[in-house]
Amino acid sequence: MATVEQLYKDYGILADAKDKAGEHEAAYNSILSAVDGGSSEKRLAAQFIPKFFKHFPSLSEKAIHAQLDLCEDEDSSIRRQAIKELPNLCRASPDNHFHIADVLTQLLQSDDPQDTSTVNSALMALFKLDAENTLGGLFNQILTGEDLVRDRAIKFLSNRIKTFPEDITTPQVEEVLIQKCKEVLSDVTGEEFISFMKILSGTKTMQSLQGRQQLVELVVEQADFQSDFIASEPDLVDRLTQCLKQAVPLFSKNVPSTQFVLYLCEKVIPVLEEIKPAVTEKKSNGAKAGETEEKEEGKKEGEEEEAKGDGDKESPEAEERRRRREKKKMRNQQQQCILEEGKEDRVVHTWKSLSTSQKWRCIVGRSLSNHTL
Numbered sequence: 214m215a216t217v218e219q220l221y222k223d224y225g226i227l228a229d230a231k232d233k234a235g236e237h238e239a240a241y242n243s244i245l246s247a248v249d250g251g252s253s254e255k256r257l258a259a260q261f262i263p264k265f266f267k268h269f270p271s272l273s274e275k276a277i278h279a280q281l282d283l284c285e286d287e288d289s290s291i292r293r294q295a296i297k298e299l300p301n302l303c304r305a306s307p308d309n310h311f312h313i314a315d316v317l318t319q320l321l322q323s324d325d326p327q328d329t330s331t332v333n334s335a336l337m338a339l340f341k342l343d344a345e346n347t348l349g350g351l352f353n354q355i356l357t358g359e360d361l362v363r364d365r366a367i368k369f370l371s372n373r374i375k376t377f378p379e380d381i382t383t384p385q386v387e388e389v390l391i392q393k394c395k396e397v398l399s400d401v402t403g404e405e406f407i408s409f410m411k412i413l414s415g416t417k418t419m420q421s422l423q424g425r426q427q428l429v430e431l432v433v434e435q436a437d438f439q440s441d442f443i444a445s446e447p448d449l450v451d452r453l454t455q456c457l458k459q460a461v462p463l464f465s466k467n468v469p470s471t472q473f474v475l476y477l478c479e480k481v482i483p484v485l486e487e488i489k490p491a492v493t494e495k496k497s498n499g500a501k502a503g504e505t506e507e508k509e510e511g512k513k514e515g516e517e518e519e520a521k522g523d524g525d526k527e528s529p530e531a532e533e534r535r536r537r538r539e540k541k542k543m544r545n546q547q548q549q550c551i552l553e554e555g556k557e558d559r560v561v562h563t564w565k566s567l568s569t570s571q572k573w574r575c576i577v578g579r580s581l582s583n584h585t586l
Contacts, residue, residue, distance in 0.1 A: 214246050214247065214249055214250050214254075215243045215244065215246050215247045215250065215254060216250075216254065217253050217254060217257065219243060220243070220244060220247055220254060220257045220258070220261065221257075222240075223240040223241070223243045223244050223261070224244075224257075224261055224264075226240045227240050227241065227264075227265045227268070234265055234268040235268040235269060238269060238271075238272070241265055241268070241269050241272060241276075242272070244257075244258055244261045244262060244265070245258070245262065245272070245275060245276060245279045247261075248279045248282050248283055252288050252291065255283055255286060255288070255291045256288075256290065256291050256294060258279070258283065259280070259283045259291055259294040259295040259298060260294065260298065262276050262279055262280050262298070263280065263298040263299075263301035263302050263305070264301075266301070266302055266305045266306065267304075267305030267306065270306070273306055273309070276302075277302060277309060277312070277313075280295055280298065280299065280302065281295075281316060283295035284296050284299070284316070284320065289325065289327070289328070292328060292331075293327065293328060293331045296317070296320065296328070296331045296332055296335055297331055297334070297335060299313050299316070299317060299335050299339075300313075300335055300338040300339055300342065303339060303342055303343070304342065307342075307343065307346075310339065310342065310343045310346040310347065310350075311346045311349050311350050311353075312350070313339065313350070314336070314339050314346060314347040314348075314349065314350025314351060315350035315351075315353050315354060316350075317332055317335050317336050317339065317350070318336070318350055318351050318353075318354040318358070318362065318366050318369075319354060319358065319362055320332045321333075321362060321365035321366060321369060322359070322361045322362050322365055333369065333373070336351075336369065336373075337373065340377065340381055341381060344377075344381050344382070344383075344386045344389075345385070345386055345389050348386070348389055348390055348393060349389075349393075351366055351369070351370060352366075352393040352396070352397065354366050355367060355397055356396065356397060367405060367408050367409075368408070370412060371408045371411055371412055374390075374412055374415060375415050382416070382417070384417075384418065387416045387417065387418045388418070390412070390413075390416065391413060391416065391418060391419070391427075394409050394412060394413055395431070397409065398431060398434070398435065401435075403451055403452060403455050406435055406455065406456075406459075407455060407459070410428070410431070410432075410459045413428060413431070414428065422467055422468065425463045425465075425468050426468050428459075428463055429460055429463050429464075429468055432456045432459050432460040432463075433460075433472055433473075435452070435456055436452065436453055436456040436473075436476070437452075438472060438476045441480060442476075442480040442481050442484065444484040444485070444487035444488045445487065450488055453481070457473065460473060
């Protein structure tokens with residue numbers, strides 16, 4: 214096992230040899246042995262191993278294992294130094310890029326904020342070197358890694374992809390990204406689906422008409438229109454609601470919503486009233502104005518329904534209140550639709566100026582959102 218003094222001697226031998234450093238294998242082996250030493254020796258090894266890595270291809274596997282051991286050291290300063298140097302192994306040996314990206318993705322599971330920051334920086338450095346292989350390592354863990362690693366990897370990609378410069382997100386890289394995302398979308402949670410739609414929507418490829426159509430097709434696959442809609446299944450209601458939210462902004466005269474409209478008309482609308490509305494816990498402090506009034510109206514409505522259930526005829530006053538509530542609800546719904554369509558078209562609408570499809574899209578969308586679980 215090399216001492217600090219010996220490590221500096223080994224470094225001097227290799228540095229002085231320059232391009233002929235590969236002739237001094239004993240000196241490099243001495244540096245590799247330092248991973249079993251004390252903190253000072255390990256800290257130097259974390260820097261020296263990547264420094265001369267390219268000169269010893271026959272020792273590459275041994276060197277990588279030594280560096281990865283240091284990435285898991287108990288001493289945080291040694292860990293971070295070793296992680297920081299990992300991209301240098303890829304510069305010297307591109308064949309190891311996928312493996313290093315895979316390992317760095319696993320290291321995202323650390324709960325130490327400084328470790329996570331170092332890993333993020335190292336991954337970004339790998340993307341600048343070879344984005345395709347880095348995506349390969351990242352998605353390998355998304356597809357096969359533990360739940361925590363998968364979650365952290367998806368969040369990293371979702372947060373960082375939009376910051377990549379154009380020289381990284383080339384058409385070829387976007388093609389790989391889209392293909393990898395499609396592979397993962399075959400088995401995702403609702404939250405993960407939203408994250409991947411966000412990732413895909415941010416690519417230049419998906420900004421085109423053909424790209425938007427691809428996104429709609431992905432949503433259709435996720436919604437599973439071939440299956441029956443069971444209103445009593447919260448997961449199905451939530452899935453459909455999330456899919457509609459993702460799909461609606463993509464629709465246009467060239468990207469039709471036909472499949473969605475048919476499914477809603479044939480399988481959802483007939484059982485819409487069977488969907489149980491979401492129960493949300495209202496905070497006592499800072500309640501919005503009008504909540505008290507809504508509660509009172511709800512209480513009266515409940516009493517009226519109870520009275521009707523007991524066989525009593527609805528009073529004229531109760532009937533009038535019910536009609537007012539229905540009109541108010543419809544006005545609110547119409548106003549929301551006008552605002553939403555106005556934002557999209559950048560035009561000031563009135564309810565009458567909206568097309569039938571716009572009214573339909575609004576009413577159905579709002580109806581389902583009121584039942585989100």
